[in-house]
Amino acid sequence: MRIANLKGRLVVVVGETAVDVAEASGGRFAADPQAVFAEWDAFRGWAAGLDAAQGAPFAVEDLGAPVPRPSQVFAIGINYAEHAAEAGYPPESAPVTFTKFASCLAGPVCDVELPSDTVDWEVEAVVAISREAYRVRREDAWDHVAGITLGQDLSERTAQLAGAKPQFSLAKSHANFGPTGPWLVTPDAFDDPADLAISCSLAGETVQSARTSSMIYDIPELVVRLSRVCRLFPGDLVFTGTPPGVGNARTPKRFVRPGEVLVSELEGVGSITQRFVAAGGAS
Incomplete structure (x- = not known):
């Protein structure tokens, strides 16, 4: 699984598309890419079922640091x-x-x-x-x-x-x-x-x-x-x-x-x- 930061929002990259996590999960998981690590196991289980049809094309130039605000x-x-x-x-x-x-x-x-x-x-x-x-x-x-x-x-x-x-x-x-x-x-x-x-x-x-x-x-x-x-x-x-x-x-x-x-x-x-x-x- 590939996890990315697209214009400040957490996405899962499936094939050539990016699935917006907050939208696809109905708000179960936050849009903030850093927040996902606090619920990592639950997120991994949920994200395993995503497919490319749920995503949209994106530009690599729009990606930010995948882990933007680590505490250490x-x-x-x-x-x-x-x-x-x-x-x-x-x-x-x-x-x-x-x-x-x-x-x-x-x-x-x-x-x-x-x-x-x-x-x-x-x-x-x-x-x-x-x-x-x-x-x-x-x-x-x-x-x-x-x-x-x-x-x-x-x-x-x-x-x-x-x-x-x-x-x-x-x-x-x-x-x-x-x-x-x-x-x-x-x-x-x-x-x-x-x-x-x-x-x-x-x-x-x-x-x-x-x-x-x-x-x-x-x-x-x-x-x-x-x-x-x-x-x-x-x-x-x-x-x-x-x-x-x-x-x-x-x-x-x-x-x-x-x-x-x-x-x-x-x-x-x-x-x-x-x-x-x-x-x-x-x-």
């Missing part, structure tokens, strides 16, 4: 061994955890204003939590996952890495630095939700390409480890880490330029597209 956003760094190596971390390095502030979240198609000339890309699989999770056992972890979407952890590297006290969270939370989408896909819709092809291209050049099965900590392990410390709430997001190929690790370094387009893809989910503009909005 967890972001994982250094979660692919090859990315750890290119970033200069030892291969046994434990992934690090930070946040992207929710105000940076955006939909699948958007413009991104460049705050500097050192903005980098990081394609990631992003997980939404389905129910409260605290001290979850690994064998129960997938039961706490509502679905998987695609995201970019865009990063302003100068602020992120400057000085003795770098600013990971602020440097990764400029406006539209967390595009996600195009929709949230439930785990049962994948042949294997733990092994998905993930990639992104900048200005037509493939810059990252890997499989999510190469994560150091897979999705169940991330749920286990995060829930050992924090209580996870329905609708929380987890950016699961990026594979190798980021611009800051290249020789010479390569960063996004005004006018360039970044296209990211995740198997079984789809693609998102960001166009970059200079400060002030000029291409």
Whole structure:
């Protein structure tokens, strides 16, 4: 099942159409895309009976972030061994955890204003939590996952890495630095939700390409480890880490330029597209 945010309203995407949940359910479920996570099990059971005839065509450009207002956003760094190596971390390095502030979240198609000339890309699989999770056992972890979407952890590297006290969270939370989408896909819709092809291209050049099965900590392990410390709430997001190929690790370094387009893809989910503009909005 694919769940999306169409002009601020919760929809289920069936085939090429979008079924408005509030209308189709007669108000049983709210139109607010964030509200559905509080009634996830009931919603899943109801939505299983939807068909394309109940929906209407839509434009991907009208989609917003599928999870627009999570109470918590967890972001994982250094979660692919090859990315750890290119970033200069030892291969046994434990992934690090930070946040992207929710105000940076955006939909699948958007413009991104460049705050500097050192903005980098990081394609990631992003997980939404389905129910409260605290001290979850690994064998129960997938039961706490509502679905998987695609995201970019865009990063302003100068602020992120400057000085003795770098600013990971602020440097990764400029406006539209967390595009996600195009929709949230439930785990049962994948042949294997733990092994998905993930990639992104900048200005037509493939810059990252890997499989999510190469994560150091897979999705169940991330749920286990995060829930050992924090209580996870329905609708929380987890950016699961990026594979190798980021611009800051290249020789010479390569960063996004005004006018360039970044296209990211995740198997079984789809693609998102960001166009970059200079400060002030000029291409």
